[in-house]
Amino acid sequence: MNIKAILPKAAFPSVHTAWKQYQPNASPPLLPIGAPQVDERLRGGIVQAGLHEFFGGAKADSYAAAAFALLLAWRLPENDAGIFWITGDKERQTSGRLYPLGLSAMGGNPSRILLVQTADLRDALRAAADTIRSKAARAVILETHGNARLVDLTSTRRLALAAAESGVLALLVRGDAVPMPSAASTRWQICSAPSVPYPGNAPGLPTFDLRLLRHRGGTAPFAARVTWDHATRSFFDTPLSGGLSAAVTDAEADPQQRFRA
Amino acid sequence: MRLAACDTAALALGLSAGMALADARARVPELAVFDHDPAADIALLGWLADGCERYSPACMLDPPQGLLIDITGCTYLFGDDEARLAKDLKQRLRRHGLTGRIALGATPDSARAKALYAKSAIHALPVEALDAGDKVHQALRRAGLKTLKDLACRPRKPFAARFGKATVVKLARLLEEEDARITPRRHVPIITITQNFAEPVSRTNDVLDTIATLTGKAAAQLNDRSQGGRRFEVSLFRSDGHVARLAVDTGAPTRDSALLMRLIRERIDTLSDPLDPGFGYDLIQISVPTADILLPSQAGLETRVDRSAQTAALIDRLSVRLGSDRVRYFAERNSHIPERAVVECAAQSGQPQKDWPQATEAEPPMRPFRLFETPQRVESLASIPDGPPRQFRWRKNLHHIVAYEGPERIAAEWWRRKAGHEQGKGGPTRDYYRVEDSEGRRFWLFRHGLYSETDAPIWYLHGLFA
Numbered sequence: 001m002n003i004k005a006i007l008p009k010a011a012f013p014s015v016h017t018a019w020k021q022y023q024p025n026a027s028p029p030l031l032p033i034g035a036p037q038v039d040e041r042l043r044g045g046i047v048q049a050g051l052h053e054f055f056g057g058a059k060a061d062s063y064a065a066a067a068f069a070l071l072l073a074w075r076l077p078e079n080d081a082g083i084f085w086i087t088g089d090k091e092r093q094t095s096g097r098l099y100p101l102g103l104s105a106m107g108g109n110p111s112r113i114l115l116v117q118t119a120d121l122r123d124a125l126r127a128a129a130d131t132i133r134s135k136a137a138r139a140v141i142l143e144t145h146g147n148a149r150l151v152d153l154t155s156t157r158r159l160a161l162a163a164a165e166s167g168v169l170a171l172l173v174r175g176d177a178v179p180m181p182s183a184a185s186t187r188w189q190i191c192s193a194p195s196v197p198y199p200g201n202a203p204g205l206p207t208f209d210l211r212l213l214r215h216r217g218g219t220a221p222f223a224a225r226v227t228w229d230h231a232t233r234s235f236f237d238t239p240l241s242g243g244l245s246a247a248v249t250d251a252e253a254d255p256q257q258r259f260r261a
Numbered sequence: 262m263r264l265a266a267c268d269t270a271a272l273a274l275g276l277s278a279g280m281a282l283a284d285a286r287a288r289v290p291e292l293a294v295f296d297h298d299p300a301a302d303i304a305l306l307g308w309l310a311d312g313c314e315r316y317s318p319a320c321m322l323d324p325p326q327g328l329l330i331d332i333t334g335c336t337y338l339f340g341d342d343e344a345r346l347a348k349d350l351k352q353r354l355r356r357h358g359l360t361g362r363i364a365l366g367a368t369p370d371s372a373r374a375k376a377l378y379a380k381s382a383i384h385a386l387p388v389e390a391l392d393a394g395d396k397v398h399q400a401l402r403r404a405g406l407k408t409l410k411d412l413a414c415r416p417r418k419p420f421a422a423r424f425g426k427a428t429v430v431k432l433a434r435l436l437e438e439e440d441a442r443i444t445p446r447r448h449v450p451i452i453t454i455t456q457n458f459a460e461p462v463s464r465t466n467d468v469l470d471t472i473a474t475l476t477g478k479a480a481a482q483l484n485d486r487s488q489g490g491r492r493f494e495v496s497l498f499r500s501d502g503h504v505a506r507l508a509v510d511t512g513a514p515t516r517d518s519a520l521l522m523r524l525i526r527e528r529i530d531t532l533s534d535p536l537d538p539g540f541g542y543d544l545i546q547i548s549v550p551t552a553d554i555l556l557p558s559q560a561g562l563e564t565r566v567d568r569s570a571q572t573a574a575l576i577d578r579l580s581v582r583l584g585s586d587r588v589r590y591f592a593e594r595n596s597h598i599p600e601r602a603v604v605e606c607a608a609q610s611g612q613p614q615k616d617w618p619q620a621t622e623a624e625p626p627m628r629p630f631r632l633f634e635t636p637q638r639v640e641s642l643a644s645i646p647d648g649p650p651r652q653f654r655w656r657k658n659l660h661h662i663v664a665y666e667g668p669e670r671i672a673a674e675w676w677r678r679k680a681g682h683e684q685g686k687g688g689p690t691r692d693y694y695r696v697e698d699s700e701g702r703r704f705w706l707f708r709h710g711l712y713s714e715t716d717a718p719i720w721y722l723h724g725l726f727a
Contacts, residue, residue: 060656060658060702061702063631063702063725063727064702064727066631067630067631067727068727070630071727080569080572081571081572082572095631095725096631096632096633096634096724096725097605097631097632097633097634098591098630098631098632099599099603099628099629099630099631099632099724100591100593100603100617101593101599101602101603101617101618101628102626102628102629102630102631102632102724102726103630104617104618104619104620105618105620105621105626105627105628106620106626106630106727107620109617110591110613110614110617111590111591111613111614111615111617112613113590113591114572114576114588114589114590114608114613115588115589115590115591115605116579116583116587116588116589117583117587117588117589118583118587119583123582123583127579127582127583130575130578130579131575131579134571134574134575134578135571136571136572136574136575137572137575191700191701192700192701192702192703193701194663194697194699194700194701195625195664195697195701195703197664197697198624198625198666200666201664201665202625202664202665202666202695203625203664203665203666203695203696203697203703203726204625205625205626206625206626206703206726206727207701208727209701228727230620230622230626231620231622
């Protein structure tokens with residue numbers, strides 16, 4: 001007999017039951033992205049108390065997905081609760097570490113960020129679920145790399161339920177992975193986009209190509225290009241080059257086709 | 262080769278330590294001999310000392326085969342009877358097949374000498390107990406002073422003049438006239454609370470209930486002292502002598518027993534090898550080695566959620582489960598080398614740094630949001646030797662550069678190098694470029710070394726911009 005076998009497991013035996021009984025709040029608090037055209041499509045923004053998934057378009061775009069998730073978390077008004085950045089050892093090795101001097105240059109406050117580094121994805125998912133549930137976090141960003149079988153319908157439901165209960169913004173960054181069924185409220189594909197150059201042909205502000213792949217509220221998929229402005233801590237619609245005024249376009253029927261190699 | 266040690270059976274046959282192996286074999290042909298392993302001896306002694314912490318937190322190893330335990334104020338479990346404690350210890354040793362000579366004394370020196378020379382009275386000890394060197398012992402014996410009794414009644418001053426002050430101090434300590442403390446092998450905790458069992462317990466719920474009760478008592482004691490513990494240790498003494506220790510650290514001083522129980526459960530849950538109660542625990546102990554001041558805080562009238570307390574509790578939980586170095590804050594360091602300018606500190610050890618440089622409104626971010634701990638080597642092509650790269654290959658992908666800014670020149674920290682102040686020995690300078698490729702990805706590249714410093718400088722990718 002050992003103590004470990006008898007202690008209550010952190011697992012939730014009734015995720016499936018809870019998910020069936022789960023009724024999304026009719027008018028949940030929304031987090032606007034800041035770009036008017038995108039927010040109009042989203043009818044106000046993304047659900048604050050929910051799980052959102054971010055895929056990189058190509059392998060090299062997983063950084064863009066991570067950056068976009070982090071910038072979204074910064075859109076939340078500041079309070080005592082921190083932003084938890086949860087990664088595994090493998091992710092940190094492949095994608096480098098967060099660099100606070102760069103974060104503050106993007107208008108963020110590095111002292112709000114708490115890094116949690118786990119040995120593997122299983123620990124990371126558990127830490128994320130606990131953090132979301134604890135209400136001590138403002139936002140939780142879980143970074144994964146590759147097609148992980150552990151990030152399935154059950155584990156994302158667990159995160160989504162915890163987020164709905166605690167009101168914490170849960171962001172799941174999935175670099176170098178193919179979208180699979182999950183319980184996320186929204187699913188995005190993020191790519192880096194050419195920036196509007198500064199004088200002297202210097203690279204400009206962080207610019208992203210967004211593509212909404214799935215929305216639980218029924219919003220049709222669309223694509224948009226947004227730029228982050230660190231002074232106002234907000235995204236704005238990027239005018240496309242070539243005199244096109246609209247930044248938001250409807251995506252093709254099959255978003256998978258748009259995945260770049 | 263000589264005998265290093267003999268067991269009682271060998272001693273009965275007339276063998277003794279120090280005897281040549283050939284002589285011993287000649288006397289007892291069927292003698293079983295094992296290699297002397299001093300490290301294993303010390304390890305066994307340490308294991309015994311762990312077990313002896315059931316009597317007192319202050320134990321000290323006295324190699325090669327001694328163990329000193331300070332039992333001052335620790336005999337209440339034995340009805341304030343030291344002899345009963347000694348008897349209990351002797352029985353436990355016997356269960357492991359060990360023979361111990363146990364002696365009680367008012368000072369460590371007297372107890373040690375009594376055990377070493379197997380005498381119960383100090384005055385019967387030989388002068389060798391002074392441990393002052395053969396010369397002194399011989400001189401004393403020649404003067405007809407053979408036991409400490411002979412020395413005790415004589416004036417000390419001539420002694421000090423003849424044999425030195427240290428000998429007199431040693432004598433005073435042996436005669437229990439002067440007290441000395443031992444140096445415990447572990448820091449003596451501020452609070453130790455113990456629960457003894459007449460019958461060993463092995464049911465998990467009983468063990469956890471006991472830990473909860475002891476934690477509550479420790480919390481009450483901390484409350485009386487206006488303190489909060491920073492570290493809590495649970496020691497589970499198994500009846501067969503094994504001791505299992507669990508420790509939880511907290512980021513902020515605490516005396517919340519419910520919180521502590523959660524942390525301890527978490528700790529047990531994450532043990533790599535589960536606790537094995539064996540035949541049961543006969544003593545459970547909780548100790549608080551470090552504590553800080555924690556004044557009682559007044560609860561507010563309105564129920565406001567205390568976020569910082571929640572965060573601290575979460576950090577503790579994650580730290581207990583993953584290891585305290587895996588939950589971290591950022592801190593800045595005084596260096597202009599990008600990878601040295603920032604460190605990550607354990608979140609339990611302090612508060613995050615509040616003041617970070619502010620973003621400049623007029624310019625895009627000049628530092629990447631992700632940095633590689635070791636810069637990634639890239640193959641790069643520049644149009645002119647000292648100019649910016651035109652294209653580079655990283656992780657098998659070719660990137661064509663369409664926009665760049667730079668160089669931002671960052672010199673090496675020559676003062677860290679040997680002879681770094683001399684011309685050309687300060688280390689290669691880095692030229693950083695902020696570049697954007699044709700697909701809109703932004704990178705931070707640098708050329709390691711100027712062309713005046715090296716013939717073929719290498720390009721590295723150091724960071725990624727959003």
